[in-house]
Amino acid sequence: MAILSPLPSFAAIVVAAGKGLRVGGEVPKQFRQWRGKPLVRHSVEALLDAGAQPLVVVIGADAQTEAEAALAGLVGVRFVTGGASRQDSVRNGLEALARDSPLCVLIHDAARPDLPFAVIERLLAALASHPGAIPVLPVVDSLALAGNDGLMAGKAVRESLRRVQTPQAFGYSAILAAHRGWTGATEAGDDAQVLVASSGSVALVDGDERLKKITFAEDFVDIVTASGAAPAFRIGQGYDVHRLEVGEELWLCGVLVPHDKGLSGHSDADVALHAITDAVLGAIGAGDIGTHFPPSDPQWRGARSAQFLTHAVKLAREAGYEIGNVDLTLVCEAPKIGPHRPAMRIAVAQIMGTAESAVSIKATTTEKLGFTGRGEGIAAQAIVALHLA
Numbered sequence: 001m002a003i004l005s006p007l008p009s010f011a012a013i014v015v016a017a018g019k020g021l022r023v024g025g026e027v028p029k030q031f032r033q034w035r036g037k038p039l040v041r042h043s044v045e046a047l048l049d050a051g052a053q054p055l056v057v058v059i060g061a062d063a064q065t066e067a068e069a070a071l072a073g074l075v076g077v078r079f080v081t082g083g084a085s086r087q088d089s090v091r092n093g094l095e096a097l098a099r100d101s102p103l104c105v106l107i108h109d110a111a112r113p114d115l116p117f118a119v120i121e122r123l124l125a126a127l128a129s130h131p132g133a134i135p136v137l138p139v140v141d142s143l144a145l146a147g148n149d150g151l152m153a154g155k156a157v158r159e160s161l162r163r164v165q166t167p168q169a170f171g172y173s174a175i176l177a178a179h180r181g182w183t184g185a186t187e188a189g190d191d192a193q194v195l196v197a198s199s200g201s202v203a204l205v206d207g208d209e210r211l212k213k214i215t216f217a218e219d220f221v222d223i224v225t226a227s228g229a230a231p232a233f234r235i236g237q238g239y240d241v242h243r244l245e246v247g248e249e250l251w252l253c254g255v256l257v258p259h260d261k262g263l264s265g266h267s268d269a270d271v272a273l274h275a276i277t278d279a280v281l282g283a284i285g286a287g288d289i290g291t292h293f294p295p296s297d298p299q300w301r302g303a304r305s306a307q308f309l310t311h312a313v314k315l316a317r318e319a320g321y322e323i324g325n326v327d328l329t330l331v332c333e334a335p336k337i338g339p340h341r342p343a344m345r346i347a348v349a350q351i352m353g354t355a356e357s358a359v360s361i362k363a364t365t366t367e368k369l370g371f372t373g374r375g376e377g378i379a380a381q382a383i384v385a386l387h388l389a
């Protein structure tokens, strides 16, 4: 990409010194797997591809082994030990570039793995006329000021506010001098604030929603084998039962099926989509449907189950996996599934963003035995295979 669109030369600092405790787990989040690679590797690769040279990764004092493993094989990466705060860590990174004395430097947080090339282009273009440039996004929600009493104390004008992302881009000598001259009593929120405190102007360029910070455990699907690599295949299974009752609609595989009874329960009670959702979640070790959409939460009452499956598939894709195939078995005495099978395959394929040929829907009775045989309920069993994208 750098060849197609020549950029001014620049260095980069990726801050990966945090302990990442908020996402849970023992490995700091910047070294955990995300979309098939350690989190930190995504943005380091994006910066190297864009031409960053040299590139300094700031790491914790005891993280050298993990960092080297996470960035194995990448050329032009240096490691520097971080400080007590993020600001100290950035300062260490900047000092480590003193001998190189680059014209520009991009300072980035490892917790923002999805770094579009266009953002780097916009930042470097803005540096032509300002010593600093940062990517920002508008605030879309209305804003309330919180009082100490837990009541709304006022409003803020969202039109004048921006959400700030990284990387932040600076003239190297300007940001180094600003960090060295920092006299604030508390830590600055980011490097742009450090530059502004030394009277440097900071241009705002368009950020990108993809640059969002990975913070909470829900963003993370931690898939790694003992060897440290993401497995090529994952398999999950799901099982669900719902009760048949008069007066309910019968939704199966996202299709409304005419019948004298329907399924009752959580959401639209689409037992088939629930089983497939659990199979996808099972394949990536991300809990079950109740973890993500608690039946006790009133917002899911009567909800379309397609959104549960869409969410599970999104998590699988974020973990680096694509749908291989789905095999579903519906267990019921009535209605007959055969006439609805084509529509069901199309619906499931659409919800999962996969080919119809990847979706198998089968049905069986239990010879009038048990609750399914007596027509009291419908059971569904699903198996899903995922492969690395």
Ligand code: MG
Binding pocket: 240, 241, 242, 265, 266, 269, 270, 271, 274
């Ligand atoms: Mg269910």
